[in-house]
Amino acid sequence: NAGVTQTPKFQVLKTGQSMTLQCAQDMNHEYMSWYRQDPGMGLRLIHYSVGAGITDQGEVPNGYNVSRSTTEDFPLRLLSAAPSQTSVYFCASSQQGYTEAFFGQGTRLTVV
């Protein structure tokens, strides 16, 4: 039972590079979301999706893009990485937006 799977677990990028953080869930959940966690800042919502084809911005969306072409996958794209995007990124899924969220193991991203 995989639950929510994130790849990669660790990544180092140079400023200006682009990359995609992958997230997949096998629980047939409609809702998926991306959070970033920084020391002293807690988990902050980047983008979320209420179903395939539907995405919206969270609290800190700048510098990130998302798409949701299938129920299972919700990739997060960094178009031009900046040092301020150094963080731990968590993907989560839930049956509804107000029900228990299940998290992936996180991606630790460093931008140099």
Added chain:
Amino acid sequence: RKEVEQDPGPFNVPEGATVAFNCTYSNSASQSFFWYRQDCRKEPKLLMSVYSSGNEDGRFTAQLNRASQYISLLIRDSKLSDSATYLCVVNGQAGTALIFGKGTTLSVSS
């Protein structure tokens, strides 16, 4: 005002102590409330949901006061394994996604 506010701590307690964490939320329309636990460098995991009438799970008791928009978590007989960060969580507007407090750090020592 932040949507979910918690005292960051840290709370340093001896084994066997009782400790309480508090949390306030700003959206009076929120319907779902949770406490999550996060161990160092790990993903958050659900500790317990919080119901209007209050609920208990072993040594853990959660309370909700809708009028004051206040949530609490009580841990009795603390164990070393309770050392973690405890996150207060509330559903966002229009059921969009869950909103997390910054967390309260608990350290239990022998």
